[in-house]
Amino acid sequence: MATWHRLGTREELLARVPYSLKLERHQIAVFLHEDRFSVISNICNHRGGPLCEGRVRGEFVMCPWHGWEYSVVTGKGPAGYDEEQVPSFAVEERADGVYVQTPPVMPRRLVQHKPSHLLDAHAKPVGAPPRVLGISTTGMDQGNPRFSTSDALLDHAMDMARELVADTQLIRLRDLKFQHCEGNYSKASHACTWPCAITERDPEDQLTAVYEGLVHWADVVVIATPIRWGNASSLYYKMAERLNCVQNQITIHNNMLIKNKVAALIITGGQDNIQAVAGNMLTFWSELGFVFPQFPFIAHSRGWDAEDMQNNVRQVQASDALREAARELLGRAVDFWKVLDQNRAMMDKPMERAGRKANPLVNPEEAIV
Numbered sequence: 001m002a003t004w005h006r007l008g009t010r011e012e013l014l015a016r017v018p019y020s021l022k023l024e025r026h027q028i029a030v031f032l033h034e035d036r037f038s039v040i041s042n043i044c045n046h047r048g049g050p051l052c053e054g055r056v057r058g059e060f061v062m063c064p065w066h067g068w069e070y071s072v073v074t075g076k077g078p079a080g081y082d083e084e085q086v087p088s089f090a091v092e093e094r095a096d097g098v099y100v101q102t103p104p105v106m107p108r109r110l111v112q113h114k115p116s117h118l119l120d121a122h123a124k125p126v127g128a129p130p131r132v133l134g135i136s137t138t139g140m141d142q143g144n145p146r147f148s149t150s151d152a153l154l155d156h157a158m159d160m161a162r163e164l165v166a167d168t169q170l171i172r173l174r175d176l177k178f179q180h181c182e183g184n185y186s187k188a189s190h191a192c193t194w195p196c197a198i199t200e201r202d203p204e205d206q207l208t209a210v211y212e213g214l215v216h217w218a219d220v221v222v223i224a225t226p227i228r229w230g231n232a233s234s235l236y237y238k239m240a241e242r243l244n245c246v247q248n249q250i251t252i253h254n255n256m257l258i259k260n261k262v263a264a265l266i267i268t269g270g271q272d273n274i275q276a277v278a279g280n281m282l283t284f285w286s287e288l289g290f291v292f293p294q295f296p297f298i299a300h301s302r303g304w305d306a307e308d309m310q311n312n313v314r315q316v317q318a319s320d321a322l323r324e325a326a327r328e329l330l331g332r333a334v335d336f337w338k339v340l341d342q343n344r345a346m347m348d349k350p351m352e353r354a355g356r357k358a359n360p361l362v363n364p365e366e367a368i369v
């Protein structure tokens with residue numbers, strides 16, 4: 001049954017718009033457009049972003065999470081997207097104040113958007129050999145490649161993977177064109193989505209190869225980085241920030257995209273800080289859901305006072321010990337994956353990450369018309 005609700009006097013609303021409130025089951029957003037009040041749902045069709053916190057330009061409000069737009073008058077998307085509809089409500093200005101009617105005059109309409117470029121599943125037949133993904137994170141100049149110590153050890157590890165008859169894939173981050181993370185997590189944990197909002201929106205963004213590799217393809221991942229000013233490389237961090245959406249699925253949905261996968265690390269630098277780089281990386285990859293073989297990284301550095309970088313390169317090039325260490329690291333990682341694989345029934349038991357404060361999910365499909 002239709003019900004009119006008094007929101008307040010015109011002056012009271014003018015002092016507040018745009019704002020949101022809950023009316024019965026409806027989370028509404030109140031706007032002012034061309035001196036008239038309008039009311040639409042506060043919940044974005046995409047992932048539930050709060051529309052009243054968005055930027056208003058003319059008739060349209062832009063969702064603060066990922067930029068979808070809606071008319072504040074009709075609740076429809078802009079031209080070309082006008083099949084998309086958030087609920088809109090009748091509003092009346094009367095002598096004693098402003099009233100809004102429930103239920104909405106236009107209900108929510110969700111259009112299924114399925115961009116064709118999104119992640120592929122890469123199903124693996126039972127009994128197939130392990131898949132080993134190498135990720136090189138050095139920012140080498142493509143036009144003038146030099147010897148990279150981290151890449152060299154990664155190459156040795158990948159040679160070993162091929163000898164073990166694993167299926168292999170090597171991704172060099174420097175070959176990919178991908179955007180930096182937009183930090184949607186900082187707006188709200190539910191604003192950081194899987195697939196990443198950038199991947200959903202931008203078919204040209206090539207980090208899809210990394211997402212697919214980590215989530216859908218690989219059993220074992222070897223990540224190689226140089227040390228830059230005491231940290232992993234800037235390309236490594238550019239990738240790591242974009243992987244927040246993988247970890248965030250655990251935080252907000254207990255949805256473990258990474259399970260029964262093994263990670264191993266290769267860290268090289270002219271100067272020191274290996275333990276700090278390894279500690280940081282081990283924490284990060286474990287939070288994504290990876291597990292580690294015994295002695296999960298190999299590393300090389302000649303210490304803080306070693307400024308003679310040409311000798312660093314020479315030493316890695318000539319070192320049989322490091323070459324063997326890279327091969328053994330890969331061997332340990334594959335062996336450990338085999339143990340996991342043989343115990344899959346036990347490993348597949350449901351589990352909880354836990355230890356995080358609950359954050360209620362806003363889901364427009366369930367919400368609040």
Ligand code: FES
Nearest residue numbers: 044046047049063
């Ligand atoms: S654009 Fe609104 S939640 Fe993504």
